[in-house]
Amino acid sequence: MGDRHSLLLLGAGGHGRAVADAASAAGWHIAGFLDDHATEAPWTGASILGAIDTLPTILQAHPEWSVIVTLGDNRERRSVVERFAGIPIRFATVLAPSAYVSPTASVEPGSIVMHHAVVHAGSRIGPHAILNTGATIDHDCEIGEYGHISPGVHLAGTVKVEREAHVGIGASVIPGVRIGARAVVGAGAAVISDVPAGVTVVGVPARPTR
Numbered sequence: 001m002g003d004r005h006s007l008l009l010l011g012a013g014g015h016g017r018a019v020a021d022a023a024s025a026a027g028w029h030i031a032g033f034l035d036d037h038a039t040e041a042p043w044t045g046a047s048i049l050g051a052i053d054t055l056p057t058i059l060q061a062h063p064e065w066s067v068i069v070t071l072g073d074n075r076e077r078r079s080v081v082e083r084f085a086g087i088p089i090r091f092a093t094v095l096a097p098s099a100y101v102s103p104t105a106s107v108e109p110g111s112i113v114m115h116h117a118v119v120h121a122g123s124r125i126g127p128h129a130i131l132n133t134g135a136t137i138d139h140d141c142e143i144g145e146y147g148h149i150s151p152g153v154h155l156a157g158t159v160k161v162e163r164e165a166h167v168g169i170g171a172s173v174i175p176g177v178r179i180g181a182r183a184v185v186g187a188g189a190a191v192i193s194d195v196p197a198g199v200t201v202v203g204v205p206a207r208p209t210r
């Protein structure tokens, strides 16, 4: 497969493996991984090409490669993107083939839409976000940059998830709710009112943790 469709993944943990799976299914060639700790790539046929700081050198040799940061932690993902703000990088938008993204929705580069996720009409997904397996983002939602919507989450229409917020596995959010920047929603929560920035909420209905 030609270099045009080659994807370099920054982060070789479990999330890196999952993104490689979705990207490969979508037709990308997995060019390799950069990682500061791993010695073995999590995807058959791919290698660890160096530490994350080697990115500029690697892209000099392979300027056609697209890049995605595959660190599941929102803050770590942002930190890596910001570290390389000065160099031209073609960030990939990876859409699993079983995902549905409405033609009236948008997904910014650096973001991943995993298997069976849905991005419904009019929703806008910012850069470097994760829409994980089977998450449904209903109509007219907004997901800020570096947000993570975990597997099996259901966002009703017109929900806003601000930058770097994390909605935990299986949570549900009713229409019109705003989840503030860097807030965390616990696994299985039912969010029925706005969550302030930086606050962690859990339970049904969701309440701030002590």
Ligand SMILES: CC(=O)SCCNC(=O)CCNC(=O)[C@H](O)C(C)(C)COP(=O)(O)OP(=O)(O)OC[C@H]1O[C@@H](n2cnc3c(N)ncnc32)[C@H](O)[C@@H]1OP(=O)(O)O
Binding pocket: 132, 150, 151, 167, 168, 169, 184, 185, 186, 187, 188, 189, 200, 201, 202, 203, 209, 210
């Ligand atoms: C493919 C993938 O793997 S994607 C990754 C998806 N990851 C997730 O969905 C992770 C979601 N994380 C959680 O739900 C976590 O439990 C968090 C973030 C809400 C809280 O984590 P921590 O800050 O470590 O809190 P901690 O475990 O100390 O719990 C604090 C209190 O909240 C309670 N609590 C924690 N999580 C939940 C939850 N999901 N629902 C209800 N109560 C909860 C605990 O029982 C504890 O209660 P107590 O004070 O009465 O004993």
